[in-house]
Amino acid sequence: MTIDRRTAMLATLGAAIAGKVAAQTAPPTVKTGGLPIILSEPSETIDLWPKDPPGRPTTLPVEISNERSKDPARNDRAVVGVSVPRLAVFRPAKPNGASLIAFPGGGYIRMAIDKEGYEVARLLAAKGFTVFVLFYRLPGEGWADRANVPIQDAQRAMRLVRANAGKYGLDPARVATMGFSAGGHLCADLAARFATKTYEPVDAADQLSARPMIAAPIYPVVSMAQSLAHAGSRKALLGDDPTPEAIRAHSPDRNIAADTPPCFLCAAADDATVPPDNTLMLHAALRAAKVPVELHMFDQGGHGFGLHGVIGKPASAWPDLFLAWAKTKGWF
Structure with a gap:
């Protein structure tokens, strides 16, 4: 993807303030239940x-990471209480100039930071991609404008990756997003509402575009309509009694436009947690707007399969399918 003159100039402007926003945030308190940290952790972060x-809020939430894994070979931490939203950086040995921001899922009440963040980041970094895992704020933890809290962090993250493109050897145009479950909702929401003003600009980075080049919502929550929504995600994001306007604003399938980036969709037909019709509705909306989209609906896989939940099943091919599709869109 070529970069127009304005994009290049704004990326240079963003780079001028990138050093001021880069930071190292201490890792969260970890309750491992006796398990060690199995694989290498990211040693670098960018505070948003x-x-x-x-x-x-008057009282900030306290960040805690709880280990849920019973497998001594894998971590599966759930993070809550993010008060310092940030990007955890996975740098490849040989960067290819393309980057991706990963949004872990967890029903908007937690984040599955290993299964839907670090594991995918390690896989893609091994293939040359620079990956940023977003620790985003959870909407039900006291923040004002709760429904826009996740997308505020997602928009800001996209702009900061572009502002830091020079530091990481990245093409600021070739920034992708990928999200899982509720993180898939955030991924789709950003794709649909990247230009919506959700916060007041804080520095030069906020002049940069928040539009991903491509987006990959994986087994996503999409609709906030009661008949189809994942009830937990809807309640966490919109509260107990959302208005019709709030439901529409936060249902990505209702906000797709011609400038929505190309999307890769993936889900399993036997998903008993988030109805796969969420993915199908998003697919239909993208097609109606003539936005390029690829859909893979696997027979088996359930929900939350990540990389390990589909080992030995056809759905295990989804990362390779994503990469093959992304290459046709010029991501790398």
Whole structure:
């Protein structure tokens, strides 16, 4: 994908303030249940906001990471209480100039940071991609404008990756997104509403575009309509009694436009947690808007399969299918 003159100039402008926003945030308190940390952890982070994030509550949540794994060979931590939203950076040995921001899922009440973040990041980094795993704020933890809290962090993350493109040897045009479950909702929401103003600009990076080059919602929550929504995600994001306007604003399938980036969709027909019709509705909306889209609906896989939940099944091919599709879109 070529970069127009304005994009290049704004990326240079963003780079001028990138050093001011880069930071190292201490890892969260980890309860491992006796398990060690199995694989290498990211040693580098970028804090999203130079001061407090938008809508700071009087009492900040406390970040905690709880180990859920019973497998001594794998970690499966659930993170809650993010008060310093940030990007955890996975640098490849030989960067190819393309990058991706990963949004872990967890029903908007937690984040599955290993299964739907670090594991995917390690896989893609081994193939030359620079991957940023987003620790985003959870909407039900006291922040103002709760429904826009995740997309505020997603928009800001996209802009900061572009602002830091020079530091990481990246093409600021070739930034992709991938999200899982509720993180898939965030991925689709950003693809649909990347230009919606959800916060007041804080520095030069906010002049950069928040539009991904391509987006990959994986087994995503999409609709906030009661008949189809994942009830837990809807309640966490919109509260107990959302208005019709809020439901529409936060249902990505209702906000697809011609400038929505190309999308790769993947889900399993036997998903008993998030109805696969969510994926099908998003696919139909993308096609109606003539947005390029690829869909893979696997017979088996259930929900939350990540990389390991489909080992030995046809759905295990999804990462390779994504890469083959992404290459046709010029991502690498």
